[in-house]
């Protein structure tokens with residue numbers, strides 16, 4: 001049984017994983033703490049993690065009727081993320097592991113996202129993995145467990161960050177992704193022409209920084225927005241950003257001759273993305289693997305599950321495990 005922690009950003013999460021039947025995943029969201037600032041404040045995030053992590057650990061154990069004696073490994077996210085946040089989870093994991101004489105499996109948060117869609121599913125290699133979250137927009141060619149090649153990435157903002165920034169410009173709440181998703185359902189995606197960053201570029205890289213500026217200028221020009229205009233801008237922005245992700249991923253799958261494509265990270269919760277990717281998978285004949293909704297945004301179950309794929313990574317040399325805010329996977 002693996003007990004896992006993820007405190008990489010603004011959600012505190014503790015999970016237990018034994019097999020496809022025995023697991024728990026407890027997440028405490030900090031959205032209300034950061035909403036009034038329109039983004040995550042690292043110091044506040046760390047304080048909140050420290051406040052709740054012990055309670056969440058009890059809850060994760062209680063949910064499967066286990067206690068610490070049943071745990072064989074501790075897994076913890078060591079990066080990338082916000083340093084003050086990462087340190088809370090890592091310090092807690094080390095203390096708990098030391099007190100209970102357990103080895104620790106350090107996990108890269110992005111690797112957790114890559115495997116989240118495969119939770120309790122058969123993993124077939126190679127596959128193409130699109131990780132889309134508030135901090136990342138990465139396209140990986142996954143040859144095997146631990147063998148990742150970066151195919152493309154954003155050259156500036158992450159796509160989730162673009163959702164959050166555009167929402168702010170439209171006067172909507174934080175985080176912007178879920179609210180833009182909801183409003184877009186009643187908006188006309190063809191009403192406004194929103195540019196697709198690096199659309200005609202031959203690489204598999206992305207760019208989302210121009211979109212925010214475009215929407216900002218559009219809002220200024222319109223000088224006061226009606227509810228309909230907000231919904232139309234949301235839908236037009238959502239379609240432009242998601243379509244370019246899909247077009248490039250499909251082109252990469254064809255060029256690399258990969259038949260399995262997975263999508264993960266907070267933005268993979270987006271309903272338009274899920275629907276449009278399903279259509280693309282039928283049209284272009286590839287297998288699409290999407291995570292359960294609760295495994296899209298940050299959670300510790302994806303960390304526990306990823307740790308379970310190679311427990312030989314476990315170590316008792318706690319002093320060598322360090323938090324690294326810019327930890328790379330490739």
Ligand code: KG4
Nearest residue numbers: 133134135160175177266267269270297298
């Ligand atoms: O994976 P995640 O929880 O945290 C990071 O590692 O960044 O992703 C959070 C991001 C936020 O930018 C949020 O706006 C976005 O995921 N998000 C969505 C949706 N739900 C969350 N974006 C679009 N549509 C959604 N339904």
Ligand code: ZN
Nearest residue numbers: 113133297298
């Ligand atoms: Zn994440």
